[in-house]
Amino acid sequence: MPAEFARHQRTVICWPARPEIYGTRLVEAQTAHAALANTISGYEPVTMITNPADMKTARKACAENVDVVSLEIDDAWFRDSGPNYVVENGELIATCWTFNGWGEKFVPFDKDSTIASRWAAKVGHKTRKIDMVLEGGSINVDGAGTLITTEQCLLNPNRNPELSREQIATQLCERLGQKQVVWLPFGLALDDDTDGHVDNVAAFIGSRDVIMQGCDDKNEADFVRCAANIAVAKSAGLNVRVIPVLPYVVTDGVRAAVPYLNFYICNDAVIVPVCGHHADSEMLALFGEYIPDRDIVGLEIGEILARGGGGIHCITQQVPAI
Numbered sequence: 240m241p242a243e244f245a246r247h248q249r250t251v252i253c254w255p256a257r258p259e260i261y262g263t264r265l266v267e268a269q270t271a272h273a274a275l276a277n278t279i280s281g282y283e284p285v286t287m288i289t290n291p292a293d294m295k296t297a298r299k300a301c302a303e304n305v306d307v308v309s310l311e312i313d314d315a316w317f318r319d320s321g322p323n324y325v326v327e328n329g330e331l332i333a334t335c336w337t338f339n340g341w342g343e344k345f346v347p348f349d350k351d352s353t354i355a356s357r358w359a360a361k362v363g364h365k366t367r368k369i370d371m372v373l374e375g376g377s378i379n380v381d382g383a384g385t386l387i388t389t390e391q392c393l394l395n396p397n398r399n400p401e402l403s404r405e406q407i408a409t410q411l412c413e414r415l416g417q418k419q420v421v422w423l424p425f426g427l428a429l430d431d432d433t434d435g436h437v438d439n440v441a442a443f444i445g446s447r448d449v450i451m452q453g454c455d456d457k458n459e460a461d462f463v464r465c466a467a468n469i470a471v472a473k474s475a476g477l478n479v480r481v482i483p484v485l486p487y488v489v490t491d492g493v494r495a496a497v498p499y500l501n502f503y504i505c506n507d508a509v510i511v512p513v514c515g516h517h518a519d520s521e522m523l524a525l526f527g528e529y530i531p532d533r534d535i536v537g538l539e540i541g542e543i544l545a546r547g548g549g550g551i552h553c554i555t556q557q558v559p560a561i
Contacts, residue, residue, distance in 0.1 A: 240323060240324065240325045240326075240380045240382075240386075240415040240416055240417070241324070241325075241326060241380075241382050241559040242380055242381050242382030242383075242443055243379070243380075243442070243443070243503075243504045243557055244382070244443070244444055244445070244504045245382055245559060245560070246506060246559070246560040247283050247505060247506055247557045247558060247559060247560055248283075248284070248558050248559065248560040248561075249283060249284045249285065249286060249557075249558040250276075250279050250283060250284070250285045250286070250503075250505055250555055250556070250557055250558070251285075251286045251288065251317055251321060251358065251555070251556045251557075251558065252272060252275065252276050252279075252285065252286070252287050252288070252315075252317060252554055252555055252556075253272075253287070253288045253289070253312055253314070253315040253316070253317045253320075253354075253554065254269065254272060254287055254288065254289035254290065254293050254296075254297045254312075254315060255268045255269050255272055255315045255547070256289075256290055256293070256312050256313060256314055256315050257313065257314045257315070257345070260314075260547050260548065261543075261546065261547055262491070264490075264491070264543060264546060267543050268543050268544075268546075268547055269296065269297075269300060270300065271540035271543045271544060272287075272315065272554060273287075273297070273300035273301050274538065274540055275510065275538060275540060275551060275554065275555070276301050276302070276305045277301060277302040277305065278510060278536060278538060279503075279505050279508075279510060279555070280302050280304050280305050281508075282505045282506045282507050282508045282534075283505050283506040284304075284306070285304075285305045285306065286305070286306045286307075286308055287301055287305055287306065287307045287308070288308055288309075288310050288312060288317065288354070288358065289307060289308070289309060289310075289312075290309070290310075290311055290312060291309045291311070294307060294309050308361065310354065310357055310358060310361065311350045311354075312350050312351055312354055313340075313345075313347055313348050313349070313350045313351040314345065314348070314351055315547075315554055316376070316548075316549055316553050316554060317354070317554060317555070317556045318374070318375040318376045318438070318549075318552060318553050318554065318555060318556050319338065319341070319374035319375050319376050319377075319433075319553070320338050320348075320351040320352075320354050320355060320374075321354065321355050321358060321375060321556040322334055322335050322355040322356075322358065322359055322364075322366070322556070323336065323373075323375050323378070323415065324364075324557070324558060324559050325414075325415060325416060326559060326561055327416075329561060330365065330561070331364055331365070331558070331559065331561050332364070332365045332366070332367050333355060333356070333358075333359035333364045333365065333366045333367070334366075334367050334369055334414060334415070335355040335356045335359070335366050335367065335368050335369065336355075336369045336371055336372065336373035336374075337352070337369070337370060337371060337372045337373070338351055338352045338355070338372070338374065339352070339372050339397075339398070340352075341374065341397075341432060341433050341434065342395060342397025342398060342434060343397065344397075344432065345432075356368070364558075367414075369410070369414055371399055371402070371407070371410050371414075372398040372399050373393075373398075373411075374392075374433065374436065375556060376433060376436040376437070376438045376549075376552065376553055377389065377392045377393055377433070377436050377437055377438075378411065378415075378437060379437055379438060379441060379442050379443055380415065380417065380443065381443035381445065381446050381447055381448070381449075382443075382446065383446040383447065384416070384417055384418035384419060385417065385418065385419045385421060385443070385446075385447055385477075386411055386412075386415065386417040386419070386420050386421070387420075387421045387423065387437055387441050387443065387449065387472070387477075388411075388420065388421070388422060388423065388437050389422070389423045389424065389425060389426045389435045389436070389437045389440070389468075390404075390422050390423070390424050390425075391424065391425050391426050391434055391435030392426060392433065392434045392435045392436055392437070393407055393422075394407070395434045395435075397434070398434075404422070408420040408422075419475075421471070421472060421475045421477065422471070423437065423440065423441060423468040423471055423472065424464075424467050424468060424471060425440070425464040425465075425467060425468055426439055426440055427439045427440060427452075427461055427464070427485075427496050427498060428459070428460035428461050428464060428496075429494065429495055429496050430496070432548040432549075433548075433549075436553075438500070438501055438550075438552045438553065439452065439496070439498045439500055439501055439550070440452045440465065440468055440498070440500055441468065441472065441500065442500060442502065442504075442552075444480070444504070444529060444530055445478075447476065447477050447478055448477070448478045448480070449472060449477045449478065449479055449480070450480045450481075450482060450500065450526075450529055451465070451468060451469050451472060451479055451480070451481055451482070451500070452465055452468075452481075452482055452485060452498050452499065452500040453465050453466070453469065453481045453482060453483040453484070453485065454466075454483075454484075454485040455483050455484050455485070456485070459485070459487075461485055461496065465485070469481060480529045482499045482500060482522055482525060482526070484499070484516070484518040484521075484522055485498055485499075486498075486499075486514055486516035486518070486519075486541075488514050488541075488542045488545060490542055490543070490545070490546040491546065493546060495545040495546065495548075496545065497512060497513075497514045497516070497541040497542060497545045497550070498512075498550065499511055499512065499513075499522050499526075501541075501549070501550030501551055501552045501553060502526070502551060502552060503551045503552050503555045504530075504533070505557070507533050507534060508533050508534040508535075508536055509526055509530055509533050509534070509535050509536065510536050510538055510551055511523060511526060511535065511536065511537050511538065511551070512537075512538060512540060512541035512544060512545075512550045512551045513537040513538065513539050513541050514539065514541035514542040514545070515539065515542075519537060520537075523535050523537045538551065
């Protein structure tokens with residue numbers, strides 16, 4: 240499985256499709272998704288998947304160079320429902336894992352459970368079905384054989400209760416071509432929707448080189464959780480860089496974290512969610528130090544995506560270049 244920081248042929252995003260998540264802010268969420276697609280399209284090709292009924296709206300909101308395609312979906316989190324691509328003998332293969340709506344929390348999910356294979360079929364990619372529950376946001380790889388994940392998510396009994404930790408690690412290594420699984424203990428404290436996805440707390444930027452989310456507020460549960468994750472990563476021999484500030488927002492009475500770590504690396508750029516926090520500029524500058532060879536783009540859509548239960552990384556999925 241190529242690392243996210245390897246070259247892409249395309250980014251795929253889905254149009255917001257579950258109105259009950261955003262309520263009166265649905266249009267705002269659609270605008271945020273379009274803004275992300277339009278931003279990434281300045282660096283690489285982008286496809287927006289939308290339900291047939293939303294084609295006209297999505298086409299109007301997206302830039303001309305964003306492809307808009309019609310495929311039925313339940314929700315817009317393509318990082319989780321879409322395929323995780325591997326490259327074997329120079330051939331691109333879409334691995335299609337079982338998707339169960341994050342432990343059957345959000346129903347229905349029958350359309351999302353098949354969107355990975357339907358998308359791959361539409362664009363002519365070879366597929367491989369894997370009989371294990373997995374969301375793309377729960378894993379991250381460095382392209383050199385190391386995968387990082389969280390115990391909180393992958394060992395949750397609402398995913399694969401019949402599999403042991405060792406059996407899960409074996410599947411990940413065999414199916415995605417990995418040599419080592421680094422198990423962080425925690426996701427973020429408020430991440431109930433995904434049960435602690437790793438893409439809120441850690442992401443590789445090089446071989447065994449990882450950026451991790453810290454928390455500078457000792458009164459937050461994430462202060463201890465993030466520190467524990469960082470300690471585990473260091474003990475595993477990873478080179479750890481820390482983003483020390485973790486913003487929180489309250490939108491429509493819902494409190495959520497807006498982790499800078501839920502960024503997306505595309506060709507020649509890093510797209511980082513910001514929300515007007517006083518540390519935004521400082522943290523973007525820190526990203527520039529950690530990843531000096533790409534544009535660092537702060538996009539003020541963090542609050543609305545957090546209101547929906549995710550972030551920039553959660554709604555993107557890369558198609559690797561081969």
